[in-house]
Amino acid sequence: MIYSLYRPKAPLDTFVDSFWVTDSYVAQAPRERVLPSGTQDLIVHLGESPVRIYADEHSTEATDAPGVIVSGPRSSPLVIGTALGATVGVQFKPGGAYPFFGVPAHSLAEQTVALEALWGAPARALRERMMETSAPLERVQLLEEHLLRRLRRSSERGAALRVALDAFEEPDLTSVAEVNRRTGLSPKRLLALFREEVGLSPKTFWRVRRFRAALRDLEHGTLRGAALAAEHGYFDQAHFLREFRSLSGSNPSEFLAARVTGTDHVSVYG
Template identity: 80%
Template sequence: MTHAFYRPKAPLDALVDYFWVSGNYVAQAPRERVLPSGSQALVVHLGETPVRVYSGEHTTEAADAPGALLCGARSSPLIIGTTLGPTVGVHFKPGGAHPFFGVPANAVAEQTVALDALWGASAHSLRERLMETSSPLERVQLLEEYLLHRLRRSFEPGPALRASLEAFEEPDLTSVAEVNRRTGLSPKRLLALFREEVGLSPKTFWRVRRFRAALRDLDLGSLRGAALAAEHGYCDQAHFLREFRSLAGSSPREYLAARVADTDHVSVYG
């Protein structure tokens, strides 16, 4: 499988983390977990076989997803089938997807939603034009064009959201209450802000982002075991392992053995 990643240009760089394009996919397993990141993603599948989205890891119950879909912010892995063709997508920054879709982020959290339910006929038009374009760079440029057209308000996230998101990325953060103190937002206002803009509660978002930070160190091999747990503020190694299994669906060792290179996907063999 080949992947190409593209960084967005201004002004979309305030809202989009990266664009990605992949070719035909030869998977190692019939299913994969897509690990939660705390943000939303737009995925446009360009092949003829529909994407299978499973209701859980240990079930055969699945639905055929449409060619273009919005994946809401999640607190658990998304389980998908792996019979895929060419795919292109947008990985938004936390809170970055909200201006493009006109619905509160918590309305699509933990879900995959057909893009035509949000964008109408223009979703079908976008997919058709992407299928007619073979160059990865041209596909990304086309996506950029559509996103700029769909913006519903100013580019920059509000100062309260920016300050809160920055606080949750700090490794020495000890509680959500500390974010309230730093930003001056009441617990009720912080909760409402995150549900509307990010899709997750502040506490759940913090759990996911801390997990992703630990995952980066695990991938690099720079830290292991108790040192990794301590570096990322877990009470102890047992706490880290419980959180990791809850958010990744496996132990760290199982994750390392089954991760799919250059993605946040993990092969599911069982």
């Protein structure tokens, strides 16, 4: 697999973390778990065969996804088939997808949705234009131009959401109540804001982002065991292991053995 990553330019860099492009994908296993990030992704699949999505890694039945899909914010792994062709994608920043899709983010949570259901015919036209070129950068530019046209001029993150999102990335944050205090929002208002623009509750979002931060340290080999748990605010190592299995479907050793390098995918064998 050739995997290319592109960083967005302003003003999209406020909302988009990265654009990525792959050629035909030759996987190590017939299925993979895509680990939750608390963010949304837009995926344009350019191959002839559909993307297969499974209810879980043991399911024998799959749903065939259309050529362009939105993967909503998740707190559990997404299990996909790996017989994929060329693919172009957008990884949004937390809450960054909200201005582009015209629906509350919570309506997409834990789901994969056809982009055509949100954008109509332009979603199909976008894929067709991408299929007319094989140049990765040109495909990214087409997607970037389309997002720019979709971006409403009034689309700016409110100060309270920015403060809250930054707070949830801090390893020493101790409670959601602390985020309420920093933003000046009541628990009810913070919950409503996160459901509308992020798609997960503040507590669930915090769980996922803490897991992702721990995952980075685990991958880099900088911390292990109790030290890793303590660094990221878990009560103890047992608490960390429970959360890790809940959010990834495996323990840390299994994850390291089956991870797909350069992605947030884990191979599923058997």
